[in-house]
Amino acid sequence: MNDCIYLDNNATTKIDEDVLAAMLPYLSIYYGNPSSMHTFGGQVGRAVREARSQVASLLGAEDSEIIFTSCGTEGDNAAILAALKAQPNKKHIITTEVEHPAILNLCRKLEKDGYTVTYLSVNSKGQLDLDELEASLTGNTAVVSVMYANNETGVIFPIEQIGQIVKEYGALFHVDAVQAVGKIPLDLKTSTIDLLTLSGHKIHAPKGIGALYVRKGVRFRPLLIGGHQERGRRGGTENVAGIVALGKAAELAQQHLAGISWEKRLRDKLEQGILSTISNTVVNGDRIKRLPNTTNIGFKYIEGEAILLSLDQFDICASSGSACTSGSLEPSHVLRALGLPYSVLHGSIRFSLSRYTTEKEIDRVLEVLPGVIDRLRELSPFNSDDADWLKEQEQAVLAR
Amino acid sequence: MWDYTDKVMEHFHNPRNQGKITEKQEGEEIVTGEVGSIACGDALKLHLKIDETTQTIKDARFQTFGCASAIASSSALTELLKGRKVEEALKLTNKEIAESLGGLPEEKMHCSVMGQEALEAAIYTYKGIPLDTHEEDEGNLICRCFGVSDTKIKRIIRENDLTTAEQVTNYVKAGGGCSSCLPDIDDLLAEITTEKETSVAVATQVWQDNNPSPAPAVSTTQTTKPLTNLQKITLIQRVIDQEIRPILAEDGGDMELFDVEGDVVKVILKGACSGCASSTETLKLAIEATLKDRVLPTLTVESV
Structure with missing residues (x-):
């Protein structure tokens, strides 16, 4: 399975060889505790400091604004809870319908604890209505949490415009940038963002490491209460190897940003190739304001899991927002928020590229995909012959 | 990733009997059962060709919108149906469909249920x-x-x-x-x-x-034990006398318990119930539903 065509990079990425090489000594030779007073631990402390600078540099932040975490979910939870604790009199949160479960499920839990949450809707392109945001903001709003780019569609939100509005109402602004970091240039020095989450395994570092940016001056309360690590903002002995890996991955991501148009070119080739050779296909979400590596395509009349398992036979890895792949019985909350018809929803496939994707791989996908789709469409009772049945059902669902 | 059996994957990649049935000969009827919807994420159209003289399913084909296990369940169902008598086919359960595939992941059992429902829909259509x-x-x-x-x-x-x-x-x-x-x-x-x-x-x-x-033989405290034959027959008789016959009597009909062989309840329909072929069939199903509900879910009814 090592030479599979991996087009599922928004789920996780391959660990870069240089990243692995950088972290390995910290799993063998340099096992010291960075908090120790001896030279053996001290040299490990230096590696952690260097990694912090590398991450800060990628974000255009200061070293002291970076807290290492275990994952994106921890970063999201820590940010929201800290924002609420810092403003105990404010009981309102604003987020969007298309956030990651790390935000959505936390907000649902907070509703039970007495907070009010506004979930901003998106239009058919997956974009927010900034008037709706402005109308929702009050002096009682503690935090606005909006993702930089959506993991399923790649749609990018106008973060700075949102931040300007949020600042007028004095709320804190958190951005889940797990999918955006390494794909979009960021400069937090000139930004309105107060808190920003990132995750290592989406940028070719291993799983189990992430970081949270906390703007200097923003009052912060730790999620994990313990020792003085991370300047008292995240207790627990540091995941040194993970931190070193994240630092190296951040450095490489920064270098790679200059060449991101390569990924975009291959993504566009894949997308154009699919749209021009396979009928009844649509791109889901905004095609302009979008991550350069992501395309989400709806193949009408067939079901996503069947497409994925067929592609798997050709060692092609992608993912789907269909109900059957998730274990839940409902299709993706993101695609539903876009108001897509069910004929598109269930047959949606996400292809997400990385800097390792080659033109040959894209050509191979374009070679086998039409056959896969044709075969499943031949099996399906829904096609143009039975358009009435389909239409009736779509209407019945809308009426419900 | 789901833990599908090799058999599920084999049926998914090489489905049997896909498509519609278009041609029939004298004495044959083509019927279709439709279940599911595109909104639910799975749908099945099951087409059956039935020989009217022998009441046998001569051909079964499917069109499925759904995941790998939905396609595999449909394919396996058509194989199970070919050559079966209509009455026998009606007894097929979702469990048998799943078992013929070496089992389905628990979360995917609804795919086998969809197959059973399409089958029932097709046969009900056939029976009018x-x-x-x-x-x-x-x-x-x-x-x-x-x-x-x-x-x-x-x-x-x-x-x-x-x-x-x-x-x-x-x-x-x-x-x-x-x-x-x-x-x-x-x-x-x-x-x-x-x-x-x-x-x-x-x-x-x-x-x-x-x-x-x-x-x-059985004390009331041992409620988990299955019914003995005697208990089963006694209970069937009681449900017939107390719940079914009074309803039939309202329309001038009546019935009698003739025999019980295993789970097959043989009954004699009387009065206004006898004579009319289609009402007999409807009535049989109604009696069966009541007995399944009140006595044992495995019971079937035959009119003798």
């Missing part, structure tokens, strides 16, 4: 029983997200001996959307547990009433 008066549509809607009635949930609980709401979701999707109906599903599960216990208790009571001594 209107689908909109089909018992399942008369029940109360429990799950609004997936449109599942209490009748359907109860049947699937009985047929598959389900004990938890999670299993019900896996089999018929009910509760898998907004999950607000999960407490109602718990109530239905409790109702059926009570029902099972009561049927054994009633049977024991009837036995005791009719046999004051010696002591009964």
Whole structure:
């Protein structure tokens, strides 16, 4: 399975060889505790400091604004809870319908604890209505949490415009940038963002490491209460190897940003190739304001899991927002928020590229995909012959 | 990734009998059963060619919109159906479809249920029983997200001996959307547990009433034991006398219990019930539904 065509990079990425090489000594030779007073631990402390600078540099932040975490979910939870604790009199949160479960499920839990949450809707392109945001903001709003780019569609939100509005109402602004970091240039020095989450395994570092940016001056309360690590903002002995890996991955991501148009070119080739050779296909979400590596395509009349398992036979890895792949019985909350018809929803496939994707791989996908789709469409009772049945059902669902 | 058996994957990659049936000969009828919808994420059109003289399924084909296990279940179903008598086919359960594939992941059992339902829909169409008066549509809607009635949930609980709401979701999707109906599903599960216990208790009571001594073979405390043959027959007789015959009498009909062989209940239809072929069939199904509900879910009825 090592030479599979991996087009599922928004789920996780391959660990870069240089990243692995950088972290390995910290799993063998340099096992010291960075908090120790001896030279053996001290040299490990230096590696952690260097990694912090590398991450800060990628974000255009200061070293002291970076807290290492275990994952994106921890970063999201820590940010929201800290924002609420810092403003105990404010009981309102604003987020969007298309956030990651790390935000959505936390907000649902907070509703039970007495907070009010506004979930901003998106239009058919997956974009927010900034008037709706402005109308929702009050002096009682503690935090606005909006993702930089959506993991399923790649749609990018106008973060700075949102931040300007949020600042007028004095709320804190958190951005889940797990999918955006390494794909979009960021400069937090000139930004309105107060808190920003990132995750290592989406940028070719291993799983189990992430970081949270906390703007200097923003009052912060730790999620994990313990020792003085991370300047008292995240207790627990540091995941040194993970931190070193994240630092190296951040450095490489920064270098790679200059060449991101390569990924975009291959993504566009894949997308154009699919749209021009396979009928009844649509791109889901905004095609302009979008991550350069992501395309989400709806193949009408067939079901996503069947497409994925067929592609798997050709060692092609992608993912789907269909109900059957998730274990839940409902299709993706993101695609539903876009108001897509069910004929598109269930047959949606996400292809997400990385800097390792080659033109040959894209050509191979374009070679086998039409056959896969044709075969499943031949099996399906829904096609143009039975358009009435389909239409009736779509209407019945809308009426419900 | 789902843990599908090799057989599921084999049927998915090389499905049998896909497509429609277009050609038929004299004495053959083509019928279609449709279930599911594009909204639910799976749908099946099952086409059957039935020889009217021998009442045998000569050909079965399918068109499926759905995941790998939905396609595999449809394919396996058509293989199970070819050459079967219509009456025999009607007895096929979702469990048999799943077993013929070496089993399905619990979360995917609803794919096998879809197959069984399409089969039932096709045969009801063949028999001219209107689908909109089909018992399942008369029940109360429990799950609004997936449109599942209490009748359907109860049947699937009985047929598959389900004990938890999670299993019900896996089999018929009910509760898998907004999950607000999960407490109602718990109530239905409790109702059926009570029902099972009561049927054994009633049977024991009837036995005791009719046999004051010696002591009964089954005591009321041993409610989990299956019914003995004697208890089963006694209970069937009681349900017929107390619940079915009074209803038939209102329309000038009557019936008599002729014999019970295993799970097959043989009855004689009398009065206004006899003579009319289509009403006999409807009546048989109604009696069967009542007996399944009140005595044992495995019972079938034959008119002699």
